[in-house]
Amino acid sequence: MGTYMDVHTGMKGVTREQLMEAHRADLAIEADEKVHFKQAWADPEAGVVYCLSEAPSAEAVRKIHERAGHPADEIHPVPLMV
Amino acid sequence: MGTYMDVHTGMKGVTREQLMEAHRADLAIEADEKVHFKQAWADPEAGVVYCLSEAPSAEAVRKIHERAGHPADEIHPVPLMV
Numbered sequence: 001m002g003t004y005m006d007v008h009t010g011m012k013g014v015t016r017e018q019l020m021e022a023h024r025a026d027l028a029i030e031a032d033e034k035v036h037f038k039q040a041w042a043d044p045e046a047g048v049v050y051c052l053s054e055a056p057s058a059e060a061v062r063k064i065h066e067r068a069g070h071p072a073d074e075i076h077p078v079p080l081m082v
Numbered sequence: 083m084g085t086y087m088d089v090h091t092g093m094k095g096v097t098r099e100q101l102m103e104a105h106r107a108d109l110a111i112e113a114d115e116k117v118h119f120k121q122a123w124a125d126p127e128a129g130v131v132y133c134l135s136e137a138p139s140a141e142a143v144r145k146i147h148e149r150a151g152h153p154a155d156e157i158h159p160v161p162l163m164v
Contacts, residue, residue: 039164040164042163043158044161050087050160080096080123081124
């Protein structure tokens with residue numbers, strides 16, 4: 001398992017409710033790929049959302065976000081943390 | 083105070099030690115602008131570093147990272163979190 005930061009762009013005007021709903025959609029199916037989405041942060045003005053997850057691979061993160069209806073634009077393994 | 087996610091690019095090959103040293107450099111002066119850097123994640127292969135902070139403004143985050151010797155490429159207010 002590793003830690004991943006993924007990025008969604010084009011989310012201008014995203015609301016708290018939409019962010020929560022998207023997160024719930026991920027949580028509902030994440031176990032299928034042994035992913036866990038821990039946290040997400042959104043900048044509604046720039047339309048950027050960052051998601052932090054624990055997962056077996058970037059591919060696993062990609063699959064869950066795609067199935068949940070919001071494919072990620074970038075998925076980065078982040079093995080270094082402070 | 084708000085929450086900010088900033089992004090540094092061009093950090094290919096960044097090591098755990100370099101990430102810790104950069105974080106220490108931020109912590110050493112962050113109080114000057116009432117910023118607190120909470121966490122940072124690095125993808126050494128893509129050369130991307132994400133920093134999460136609490137700060138009075140993006141400008142305050144910018145100043146501290148610049149004075150610490152590693153200006154951010156993007157600084158996003160992230161008022162929405164799950």
